[in-house]
Amino acid sequence: MASRKRSEGFAFFLPVVGAMLVMPPIVMLFDVDADVFGIPLIVAYMFAVWLFLVVASLVLTRGLPRAGADQAELEKKTVDKP
Template identity: 55%
Template sequence: MANRRRSEGFGFFLPILGVILIMPPIVQLFDRGGSVFGLPIIFTYIFGVWLFLIVAAFILSRWLPQQDETPQRLERFDRDQDR
């Protein structure tokens, strides 16, 4: 249970981290003359943050334990059918 809460907390924090990382004051730190693999550093940074968020969300989705809600749904369905 504690592991699930920690994972959900990270799931809440991940979009906030993404917003912070793409805020203009942070992005402007990487607005320097130069390039990485022929791309300006600022583009490399933005796409790196984007890739990090995608990978982190994928890992988080695999890390969270799956809830089995099927029996509860079936019980509700059976009760509704009995009425």
């Protein structure tokens, strides 16, 4: 149960962290005259943030049970009781 609450907490803060990472003050830190494999650093940063958010959400969704699982488990417990 604690693992579920922890995953729900991460799932709540993931969009907040994503929004903070794409705020102009932070993005402008990467607006320098540098390239990463021929790609401007600011573009590489934005792609890295996007990739991080996609992978983090994938990991979180794999860890969370389906929405109906709790309801089905609750119904099973109530049916089993005499």
